[in-house]
Amino acid sequence: MQNRRVLSGMRPTGQLHLGNYHGALKNWVELQYQYECYFFIADWHALTTGYADTAGLEEHVWTMAVDWLAAGLNPGVSTLFIQSRVPEHAELHLLLSMITPLGWLERVPSYKDQQVQLKDRELDTYGFLGYPLLQSADILLYRPQYVPVGEDQVAHVEITREIARRFNHIYGREAEFETKVDKAIKSLGSRNAALYRSLRKDFQEKGDAGALAKARALVEANARLTVADRDRLLGYLEGGGIAVLPEPEVLLTATPKVPGLDGRKMSKSYGNTIGLREDADSVARKLKTMQTDPARVRRSDPGDPQKCPVWDLHQVYSSEQTRNWVQSGCRSAGIGCIECKTPLIEKVVEEVSAIAKRAQEFQDNPDVVRGIIAEGCERARDVARDTLAVVRQAMSLDYR
Ligand code: TRP
Ligand code: SF4
Numbered sequence: 001m002q003n004r005r006v007l008s009g010m011r012p013t014g015q016l017h018l019g020n021y022h023g024a025l026k027n028w029v030e031l032q033y034q035y036e037c038y039f040f041i042a043d044w045h046a047l048t049t050g051y052a053d054t055a056g057l058e059e060h061v062w063t064m065a066v067d068w069l070a071a072g073l074n075p076g077v078s079t080l081f082i083q084s085r086v087p088e089h090a091e092l093h094l095l096l097s098m099i100t101p102l103g104w105l106e107r108v109p110s111y112k113d114q115q116v117q118l119k120d121r122e123l124d125t126y127g128f129l130g131y132p133l134l135q136s137a138d139i140l141l142y143r144p145q146y147v148p149v150g151e152d153q154v155a156h157v158e159i160t161r162e163i164a165r166r167f168n169h170i171y172g173r174e175a176e177f178e179t180k181v182d183k184a185i186k187s188l189g190s191r192n193a194a195l196y197r198s199l200r201k202d203f204q205e206k207g208d209a210g211a212l213a214k215a216r217a218l219v220e221a222n223a224r225l226t227v228a229d230r231d232r233l234l235g236y237l238e239g240g241g242i243a244v245l246p247e248p249e250v251l252l253t254a255t256p257k258v259p260g261l262d263g264r265k266m267s268k269s270y271g272n273t274i275g276l277r278e279d280a281d282s283v284a285r286k287l288k289t290m291q292t293d294p295a296r297v298r299r300s301d302p303g304d305p306q307k308c309p310v311w312d313l314h315q316v317y318s319s320e321q322t323r324n325w326v327q328s329g330c331r332s333a334g335i336g337c338i339e340c341k342t343p344l345i346e347k348v349v350e351e352v353s354a355i356a357k358r359a360q361e362f363q364d365n366p367d368v369v370r371g372i373i374a375e376g377c378e379r380a381r382d383v384a385r386d387t388l389a390v391v392r393q394a395m396s397l398d399y400r
Pocket of ligand 2: 292293296303305309310311326329330336337338340341
């Protein structure tokens with residue numbers, strides 16, 4: 001395993017559905033075998049829009065923990081934790097709030113959008129405005145290289161990068177930086193030192209992003225560097241100071257389109273979901289009534305899969321052979337919609353019943369789940385404490 005770190009989080013919204021699974025969770029399950037992964041339940045984030053009703057929060061947290069484990073997140077390789085159990089998130093959020101211009105937060109697209117979308121809630125709050133900054137703190141606390149998110153979260157990682165840059169610019173000054181960085185480069189060994197210098201030159205002079213990525217990888221692969229030297233070398237690549245908080249990159253999740261039963265995006269707020277632990281009968285019942293191409297009123301009317309949400313699901317679940325069968329059968333009215341849905345129902349049932357079965361085991365052993373999460377919280381806290389020590393030092397808050 002490479003020692004590159006990945007961090008991501010999810011709001012506890014209760015039972016997850018197929019949209020959450022194919023949009024994020026399934027990708028996390030794969031990432032955990034390629035990177036050192038930290039995944040957390042963003043319970044404080046749930047408060048930014050849901051502060052008025054917190055009674056169900058605890059249940060949602062544990063339901064999500066069970067869903068994660070049942071879907072294949074492996075606590076042996078990933079660190080799974082709850083945000084509020086690592087209070088360092090709040091401390092870093094507070095410290096970063098001091099250097100964050102209000103305009104940056106007001107300009108985040110989701111700020112205005114969500115206020116419009118959720119207009120039944122009072123969202124003129126300090127917490128709601130600060131939500132992207134809380135997310136920045138979540139991320140920067142673990143100093144990850146990558147943040148796997150969907151398109152809708154890219155702006156949040158972008159502001160995180162800006163905040164990291166600003167922090168490093170204000171607090172990344174260090175006495176005799178040049179001398180120290182020179183020593184750190186030499187400690188890479190002569191070959192890697194030369195490579196580091198030439199990659200840095202390519203980035204600084206030609207803006208070669210590939211060179212920057214290679215140089216970062218070179219630094220990160222070196223296990224013998226001290227944390228301070230690693231920060232110096234990463235900071236020196238991009239500018240002239242120490243990178244106390246390295247800028248994370250988005251790892252854009254290629255998300256398939258997962259329509260809900262009414263053809264809109266699958267979402268809890270639309271009430272059009274298929275749950276990750278839905279039983280077989282209910283899956284079949286829901287899919288049988290799922291919206292199809294509206295032009296196919298009668299069985300004898302030909303249809304167009306392009307206009308049918310069921311087709312989007314076939315693209316997630318079906319083999320090429322089945323997809324070809326759908327295409328020709330639909331366009332020629334050779335198959336009916338129920339017939340078309342049959343192989344899909346089979347695949348979805350297969351997927352969710354395997355997950356439901358594993359979920360049941362965790363559900364029956366809540367102490368096991370609590371133990372896994374408690375351990376994850378401890379591991380996360382160790383990392384968080386280290387980062388805060390460096391942050392406090394950079395801000396001259398490390399009083400003796
Ligand atoms: N804002 C994310 C969402 O609503 C959840 C989240 C919170 C997150 N903190 C994060 C995602 C940090 C990635 C990294 O889905
Ligand atoms: Fe949709 Fe299949 Fe019916 Fe065509 S046959 S409209 S793809 S459900």
